Amino acid sequence: MTKKILIITDNLPDQINGVVTTYKNIEACALRDGYTVDYLHPGWFSYIDCPKYNEVKLSYPRNMGKKIAQINPDYIHIATEGPLGVWARKYLSICGIRHNTAYHTKFPEGLKKLFGIPESWTWRFVRWFHKHSGRVLTTTDSMVTELKAHGFGGEVIPWTRGVDREIFSPDLREETTSKYLLCVARVSKEKSLEDFFEMDYPGYLKIMVGDGPMLETYKKKYPDVHFTGAKRGKELAKYYANAEVFVFPSRWETFGIVMIEAMACGTPVAAYPCQGPEDVIDQGVTGFMNNSLEDAVTACLQLNRGYVVMGSQRWTWEKAWKIFRDNLVEKSS
Numbered sequence: 001m002t003k004k005i006l007i008i009t010d011n012l013p014d015q016i017n018g019v020v021t022t023y024k025n026i027e028a029c030a031l032r033d034g035y036t037v038d039y040l041h042p043g044w045f046s047y048i049d050c051p052k053y054n055e056v057k058l059s060y061p062r063n064m065g066k067k068i069a070q071i072n073p074d075y076i077h078i079a080t081e082g083p084l085g086v087w088a089r090k091y092l093s094i095c096g097i098r099h100n101t102a103y104h105t106k107f108p109e110g111l112k113k114l115f116g117i118p119e120s121w122t123w124r125f126v127r128w129f130h131k132h133s134g135r136v137l138t139t140t141d142s143m144v145t146e147l148k149a150h151g152f153g154g155e156v157i158p159w160t161r162g163v164d165r166e167i168f169s170p171d172l173r174e175e176t177t178s179k180y181l182l183c184v185a186r187v188s189k190e191k192s193l194e195d196f197f198e199m200d201y202p203g204y205l206k207i208m209v210g211d212g213p214m215l216e217t218y219k220k221k222y223p224d225v226h227f228t229g230a231k232r233g234k235e236l237a238k239y240y241a242n243a244e245v246f247v248f249p250s251r252w253e254t255f256g257i258v259m260i261e262a263m264a265c266g267t268p269v270a271a272y273p274c275q276g277p278e279d280v281i282d283q284g285v286t287g288f289m290n291n292s293l294e295d296a297v298t299a300c301l302q303l304n305r306g307y308v309v310m311g312s313q314r315w316t317w318e319k320a321w322k323i324f325r326d327n328l329v330e331k332s333s
Contacts, residue, residue, distance in 0.1 A: 002034055002035065002036055003034075003035050003036070003074045003075070004035070004036045004037075004038065004071070004072070004073045004074050004075070005030060005035055005036070005037045005038070005073060005074070005075045005076075005077060005328065006037075006038050006039070006040065006068065006071050006073035006075070006076045006077070007023055007037060007038070007039050007040075007077050007079055008039075008040045008041075008076065008077070008078045008079060008080075008084055008085060008088045009023065009039060009040070009041050009079040009080050009084065009085075010041070010042060010056070010057055010059065010079075010080040010081075010082030010083060010084045010085060011041060011042075011057070011079075011080065012041055012042055012043055012057060013039070013041060013043070015055065016186075016210075016211070016230050016232065017055070017186060018104065018161075018255065018256070018257045018258075019079060019080065019104050019105070021257055022104070022161060022257070022320070023037075023039075023079065025162060025164065025317040025320070025321075026317065026320060026321050026324055028317070029317055029318055029320075029321030030321060030325070033321070033325070035325075038071050038073065040061075040064065040067060040068070040071075040084060040088070041084070042057040042059040042084065044061075044067065045059045045060055045061045045062060045064075045084075046059065046060045046062070047059040047060070054213060055186065055188075055212065055213070056082065057082070058082075058083055059082070059083045059084050060083070061083065061084050061087045061088075064084075064087050064088060064091055065091045065095070068088075068091070068092075073331070074330070074331065075099075075100075075328040075329060075330065075331070076088075076092065076097065076098075076099040076100075076329075076331065077099065077100055077101070077102065077324075077328070078092075078099060078100075078101045078102070078133070079101075079102050079104070080102075080104070081107055081125075081126065081129050085101075085129070086129065089101075089129055089132065092132075093132050096332075097331050097332070098134050098329045098330060098331055098332060099132075099133065099134060099329060099331075100133050100134045100135045100136070100137065100327060100328065100329045101129070101130050101133040101135075101136050101137070102136070102137045102138070102159070103126070103130065103136055103137070103138040103139075103143070103147060103254070104138075104139070104254060105254060106252045106253070106254055107122055107126055108120075108122035108123050108126065109190075109252045110190050110252065113189060113190040113252070114188075114189060114190055123150050123151075126150075127150065127151050127152065130152060131153075133154070134154075134155075134329030135154070135155045135156075135157055135327045135329060136152060136154065136155065136156045136157065137157050137159040137323070137324065137327060138156060138157070138158065138159060138254065139158070139159060139160075139161065139254040139255035139279070140158055140160075140254065140255060140275075140279040141158045141279070142275050142278065142279055143158070143254050143275070143279075144156045144157070144158050146275070155327075157323065157327050158323075159320065159323050159324065159327075160315065160319055160320050160323060161255055161257050161260065161315060161317075161320055162260075162315050162316045162317030162318070162319065162320045163257075163260045163261050163263075163264045163312065163315050163316075163317070164317065165264055167233055167234060167237050168237045168240060168241075168261045168264040168265050169237065169241070169264065169265060170241060170264075170265055170266035170305065170306075170309050171241075172234070172237050172238050172240075172241035172242070172265065173241040173242055173265070173266065173305075174238075174241075174242055176242060178205060179203065179204050179205070179244050180204055180205040180206065180207045180226075180242075180243055180244065181196075181199070181201060181204050181205070181206050181207070181243065181244060181245050181246075181247050181297060182207050182209065182239055182240065182243035182245070182246050182247065182262070182267070183196045183206070183207070183208050183209070183210075183246070183247050183248070183249065184208075184209040184210055184231075184236070184239070184240070184246070184258045184261075184262075185208075185209075185210045185212075185250065185258065186210055186211070186212040187208065187210045187211060187212030187213070187214050187215040187218060187227075188212040188213050188214050189213075189214060190250075190252060191249065191250045192249045192250050192251055192252075193208070193214075193218065193249060194249075195249040195293060196208070196247050196249045196293070197218065197221075197222040197225050198222075199247070199293055199294055199297075200294060201294055201297060204244065205226060206224070206225045206226065207225070207226045207228060207239065207243070208225055208226065208227050208228070209228045209229075209230070209231050209236065209239050210229075210230055211229055211230040215227065215229070236261075237261070237265060240261055240262045240264075240265040240267050241265040241266065241267065243262070243267050244267070244300075244301060245267065245268055245269070245270050245297045245300040245301060246258070246259065246262035246267045246268070246269045246270070246287075247269075247270050247271070247293060247296075247297065248269055248270065248271040248272075248276075248277060249271070249272070249293060250276065251272055251274045251276075252274075252275075252276075253275070253276035253277075254275070254276060255276060255279065255280065256276045256277065256280060259271070259276075259277065259280050259281065259287075260280060260312055260315045263286045263287070263308050263309070263311060263312035263315075264309065264312045264315075265309075266305035266306065266308050266309045267305070267308065268286060268287045268288070268300040268303045268305070268308050269281055269286060269287030269288075269300070270287060270288055270289075270290070270293055270296035270297045270299075270300045271287065271288075271289050271293075271296065272289060272290075272291060272293070273289040273290065273291065274289075277289050282311050284299075284303075285303070285307055285308070285311045286303075286307075286308050286311040286312060287300055287303070287308075288300050288303075
């Protein structure tokens, strides 16, 4: 008998970010295994863009309980801590319906960077949000340790990520005379993109792929950087494959799927030695971490791109799906 998974998320299906990428790829694996996947997302309800940060959607999930009952899933997974996630958490807790949750983003650090909200306030909310979850899925072993250090009880499970090798491939690399350093990210304050834009690396163009609330501001401030806007699929993969080095300036990621997409195309990653890169980069094989991004880039330029591709093979969506599947929680005990 087919089992049905309901994923409740504050992201719209067409948004470009790591959360949406994760569930799209998980869904493909689930369907191959005979499961079905339904979503409750802001498009089902009335919503507005968050002031000053239009990628975050603020929803009013009227009749959410009725919609959940109509879908009648076997498993419920709350993906995000936004308005939909909060309403779902409240409804499921009141009704005694078991579920699990995910911690994708460094929520406290992000809110402090964007809006100045003290991290201690947000950690209190995050602990409350995940308190009744049957299991909390997060990205890496180091994130499990961090969440437990912040008072998370119960089961916290490391949940890997993958890459679609039919799209992201070293075969897309072309012979060219121009050399560039690449960054792919949401163009927003918390990503520390200024560190990439202000790098002093003569002889290499800097290309920024992505969209976001700071795009027009950064275009004016950094005229020497080539901003392409958002790219998807093979078009995005070509940027990865033809870059000399992928630069990842963020210091607050829980994972960073863009890093393994670059690696799958043979492009080494230069990053700071911090959580996210430390969990993803094999130092001296798939990239280099250094407190100087310029020095990290210089070291990356010496790496064998074939070894970078080989090192990326440990990241698969099939493995990520199996972890997700094995940690689903039946609605009732």
